[in-house]
């Protein structure tokens with residue numbers, strides 16, 4: 001089962017895949033430079049020194065006959081051209097959000113919705129993250145009533161696993177057609 005891990009720049013996508021993966025994750029991290037400082041806003045993640053420039057990949061087996069293949073998207077707009085290929089054929093997405101800048105997740109939610117992919121939202125809680133009642137957050141994110149909203153710490157396996165399982169359970173409750181994700185287009189030869 002192909003699952004996307006997405007969210008805005010610096011929200012913890014690479015971290016949560018590293019936390020969850022049972023194999024050494026594939027990463028495409030590059031050091032951030034002074035040139036990118038104009039567009040790479042480090043508010044809330046000041047110690048961040050690298051950024052994903054391609055994708056992340058990890059895998060997590062759930063029992064003997066189901067493996068979740070976790071594909072992380074790059075967080076920055078300038079890499080959005082890669083999105084279509086990374087998300088193709090995905091059954092669901094875990095979208096990370098940060099309550100210090102919740103509006104940064106809107107664009108990603110829109111992109112995932114455009115692809116017809118069902119998702120759950122996981123709030124990655126940082127030490128200075130403001131806490132809000134769940135119903136306020138659901139309203140701010142304009143979530144459908146059935147969309148799971150969970151809190152996690154991307155560095156912590158139990159809470160990260162709980163977020164992923166909430167997505168998996170959600171996908172399993174949907175009728176088969178709703179879990180198809182975007183159709184896989186035939187390549188032109």
Ligand SMILES: Nc1nc2c(ncn2[C@@H]2O[C@H](COP(=O)(O)OP(=O)(O)OP(=O)(O)O)[C@@H](O)[C@H]2O)c(=O)[nH]1
Nearest residue numbers: 009010011012013014015048051052075153154155
């Ligand atoms: N305190 C705290 N720090 C975190 C948490 N998750 C990630 N971090 C830190 O926040 C920074 C961002 O993490 P990344 O996993 O690189 O974020 P990303 O979403 O993959 O970033 P891009 O790929 O550049 O968009 C890193 O410095 C992490 O160590 C968390 O849950 N709590």
Ligand SMILES: [Mg+2]
Nearest residue numbers: 013014051052
């Ligand atoms: Mg990353």
